[in-house]
Amino acid sequence: MTDLLSPDQLEDALRTIGVERYHNLHPFHKMLHGGQCNKGQVQAWALNRYYYQCGIPRKDCALMANMEQKEMRLEWRQRYFDHDGLGEDEGGIERWLKLTDALGLDRDYVMSTEGILPATRHAVEAYIHFVRDKPLLDGIASSLTELFAPAIHKERISGMLVNYDFVDDSMLGYFRERLNQAPRDVEFALSYVRRHAVTVPQQRAVLNALYFKTDVLWAQLDALYLAYVEPDMIPPGAYIPAG
Amino acid sequence: MTDLLSPDQLEDALRTIGVERYHNLHPFHKMLHGGQCNKGQVQAWALNRYYYQCGIPRKDCALMANMEQKEMRLEWRQRYFDHDGLGEDEGGIERWLKLTDALGLDRDYVMSTEGILPATRHAVEAYIHFVRDKPLLDGIASSLTELFAPAIHKERISGMLVNYDFVDDSMLGYFRERLNQAPRDVEFALSYVRRHAVTVPQQRAVLNALYFKTDVLWAQLDALYLAYVEPDMIPPGAYIPAG
Numbered sequence: 001m002t003d004l005l006s007p008d009q010l011e012d013a014l015r016t017i018g019v020e021r022y023h024n025l026h027p028f029h030k031m032l033h034g035g036q037c038n039k040g041q042v043q044a045w046a047l048n049r050y051y052y053q054c055g056i057p058r059k060d061c062a063l064m065a066n067m068e069q070k071e072m073r074l075e076w077r078q079r080y081f082d083h084d085g086l087g088e089d090e091g092g093i094e095r096w097l098k099l100t101d102a103l104g105l106d107r108d109y110v111m112s113t114e115g116i117l118p119a120t121r122h123a124v125e126a127y128i129h130f131v132r133d134k135p136l137l138d139g140i141a142s143s144l145t146e147l148f149a150p151a152i153h154k155e156r157i158s159g160m161l162v163n164y165d166f167v168d169d170s171m172l173g174y175f176r177e178r179l180n181q182a183p184r185d186v187e188f189a190l191s192y193v194r195r196h197a198v199t200v201p202q203q204r205a206v207l208n209a210l211y212f213k214t215d216v217l218w219a220q221l222d223a224l225y226l227a228y229v230e231p232d233m234i235p236p237g238a239y240i241p242a243g
Numbered sequence: 244m245t246d247l248l249s250p251d252q253l254e255d256a257l258r259t260i261g262v263e264r265y266h267n268l269h270p271f272h273k274m275l276h277g278g279q280c281n282k283g284q285v286q287a288w289a290l291n292r293y294y295y296q297c298g299i300p301r302k303d304c305a306l307m308a309n310m311e312q313k314e315m316r317l318e319w320r321q322r323y324f325d326h327d328g329l330g331e332d333e334g335g336i337e338r339w340l341k342l343t344d345a346l347g348l349d350r351d352y353v354m355s356t357e358g359i360l361p362a363t364r365h366a367v368e369a370y371i372h373f374v375r376d377k378p379l380l381d382g383i384a385s386s387l388t389e390l391f392a393p394a395i396h397k398e399r400i401s402g403m404l405v406n407y408d409f410v411d412d413s414m415l416g417y418f419r420e421r422l423n424q425a426p427r428d429v430e431f432a433l434s435y436v437r438r439h440a441v442t443v444p445q446q447r448a449v450l451n452a453l454y455f456k457t458d459v460l461w462a463q464l465d466a467l468y469l470a471y472v473e474p475d476m477i478p479p480g481a482y483i484p485a486g
Contacts, residue, residue: 058308065305
């Protein structure tokens with residue numbers, strides 16, 4: 001981009017990134033919700049994604065550390081609570097562990113994260129470092145994959161329930177919660193980006209932040225595909241499904 | 244230090260740093276609680292320290308971003324809540340603004356932080372960067388000035404009430420709260436440091452972290468002294484007390 005966009009044009013450009021690059025387009029996602037994964041592949045996905053779930057509250061804390069205004073931190077911290085929990089809410093990490101439990105993965109093994117793929121670790125760490133080190137605007141913009149998340153969560157819930165006899169409704173609490181949380185979260189972030197990306201370099205940075213984030217998500221599914229679909233090259237130390 | 248210390252010896256060494264270098268030893272602190280400050284000097288202190296208060300929750304978020312274990316974040320976040328507030332608790336930043344209000348400082352001016360001394364800004368930013376960039380152990384150890392804080396808060400409350408007719412009890416809520424919060428906080432941090440600083444380099448890092456933090460506090464009072472006591476060299480742009 002070389003010309004300054006209006007806020008609506010910027011939002012359109014951001015939404016286009018989702019249409020073109022969000023990980024719902026990835027072959028592994030299509031297999032997962034379409035019922036073409038075997039149980040070991042679903043386990044590998046849940047095990048690896050646990051590390052992503054653990055990284056999100058750290059990422060949100062890193063972002064809050066960059067917020068000089070208390071009001072912004074108070075706005076943003078609900079995301080942190082969504083994952084680590086607060087009061088009655090056990091939080092998303094705990095809900096994710098209910099899924100890995102129900103898939104038959106040992107909880108200590110999951111929490112140790114020792115069986116995850118190296119590329120999962122790198123992608124999640126890259127996300128935390130991006131948010132920590134870049135300007136606040138870029139960090140906030142990188143959260144905007146939430147624009148595209150509700151559709152994928154719905155797809156996961158219905159697809160996984162219909163297609164896998166080892167998945168039942170009680171395992172999918174995480175996704176159901178996210179259906180409510182993501183739209184609420186994205187409202188603040190989108191409005192912030194629309195108001196604060198007012199120069200060409202800022203708009204470019206905002207678009208790049210969302211490209212970066214779609215890459216973070218995509219790379220995790222790429223790694224799963226290579227290791228557990230084809231050519232089935234599981235790296236040393238990574239989880240080996242039973243059978 | 245060259246020999247490995249026992250946990251008790253390490254704690255003694257940490258406490259010695261407080262005895263030798265905590266900012267209760269600084270001439271400005273002695274003036275402040277001893278009643279030798281004029282109102283402008285008390286205002287300048289409260290104005291500058293507001294920026295430190297604002298930095299603390301950012302520092303705690305930066306530290307939490309470095310905590311891979313949810314349980315540690317849940318333990319640490321009470322410190323964050325102490326400053327930004329949660330539910331009924333308005334938080335320490337708001338309590339500090341009650342003090343600056345009562346001292347006759349304009350709240351918008353205080354919150355803009357535009358009148359603070361450059362050295363205040365540098366010290367606070369240095370603290371946030373230290374915690375963000377150093378190992379978690381160093382970041383936790385840097386909080387251990389809380390070992391020495393209750394004594395100074397008590398001194399401030401009694402000294403300021405006795406010595407200044409422009410200070411009353413309602414202005415000192417921040418310090419009264421800290422009397423309860425600091426001992427609770429320090430227990431976790433001290434126990435963590437005792438358990439995790441188990442090599443000579445780690446113990447050296449922990450001691451250096453506390454030296455660093457005492458310097459962060461000392462430098463802020465040095466800057467106040469130079470600008471507002473003697474030689475009364477207020478830097479360009481910094482707050483100029485009335486009269």
